[in-house]
Amino acid sequence: MSTDAREEWQDWRERRRAAISGPYGPLALAGTHWLADHPDGRIAGLPGHWTAGDDAVVLRAGPDDGLTVDNEPAAGEIRLGPDADPASTRVTSGERHLLVLRRDGDWAVRDFDPESKARRSFAGIDVYGHDERWVRPGLFRPYAQGRTIRVRNADGQRRGLGLAGELAFTLEGDEHTLQVAVEGDGSLWAVLADATSGTDSYRFRFLRPPAPAADGTVTVDLNRILLPPCAFADHFLCPFPPPGNTLSVALRAGERNPTVR
Template sequence: MTTEPSATAAPEWKEWHERRTAAVAAPYGPLALTGTHWLADHPAGRLPGIPGGWREAGDEVVLTAAAGDGLTDGGRPVTGEVALGADTGAPGDSRIAAGGRRLVVLRREGLWAVRDFDPESAARRAFRAIEATEYDAGWTLPGRFRPYAEARSVRVENADGRERGLGLGGEIAFTVDGTEHTLQVAVEADGSLWAVFADTTSGHGSFRFRFLRPAAPAADGTVTVDFNRALLPPCAFADHFICPFPPPGNTLPFAVAAGERSVRTG
């Protein structure tokens, strides 16, 4: 794999950064999330600030609402009961709405929750920019993916203080200043990779951890490890996401002076 930077790499990074900023600032982007309410924490079925009654029913959630609750399902008023599964699309496409808000049904490890996305959120109004380091070809590194013989799961703390399983399918190896380092990664359905990592800038110039999403490795296992595209996790934009913290071994012993660093508000 060549390490020679492409002449278009820096402009492509700038376009990527602009698209990323637009997606974050979109009406139902991560800045719009104002709450994640676990139904198990509200056995009476009343969720804070959300109309209607919500209860678990095995593999679905049952919403009960009256016309006065102002809820709609696909644009039609909800009156009575409606069975809901987990939403799988973008928040703006969720079935249930309360005026301009979108109520997204979520399931994690067998537990149900409802997320409240509000385009008028304080975080969205205050957002100004994603602070990111300008493109540096030195942080686009050749790497190699080493799959595990069997997928594994580790328990890690999440941003909401709870511990959950994080699935891992292998590791990526790369070299910085002559020393090989590795990051454990999940393998997504399309073959792309996902790492949750920290470094010596975490909490000191950048958010406490970040995500890296390399493209699917080539047939021989080679993969580009581009820290210029290190991402802030969703919980950097709103406190109500449940981002996993880095698994053991995914804290790099050097400063990754590249990628997204923090959220600028004003």
């Protein structure tokens, strides 16, 4: 392994740990509360009155609730759209950030608490050692039309997963393919399992290769296989691998499992 590759991989590991363990990283998610389960607008442990509309969540709050919206004390009725970043969500309760989520037309409030039990007990991420043989040339083959399939999520519900094509690469002379999504920046995203899943590594993992070149070629670095957010907190809705994305090979590469104190 070259010195540059070793240093880049180590830097990746350190950045991942920092992102996961930050005050509003995945470990801080203490709850996802679906508003359909709270028709009276009250969520146990959260101040304010939360109701779902067609195009927004309506928060009603007063001085006694201690909420802030856009850094000002919440007062009266406020309409809230979906938040993108837990670190900069509009609604806060002390150090807690209350993020509005919409998924498949349903609204929820997520509670990111820097004092969550998961964050306090986090000790690190167990990873396989870097191996250059896991860095493979790949080819992205887009579908003529994108497709959406329904897959089970970590909370037991089935939801749509958008797929844009397949990513092909070879290992020991055999071609393997993964169905992938294309992110807004052109990078790829695959949800996968392999022969280590559920035993030597978490039950499924993510792979995020960079944007392919114009001819579809892309480097597939399996050393950077990621744990999904639901490996760090139980309140995420991570999709399970779609059909065809459970590989028969043992990918002893990338992140394996979280470690706790």
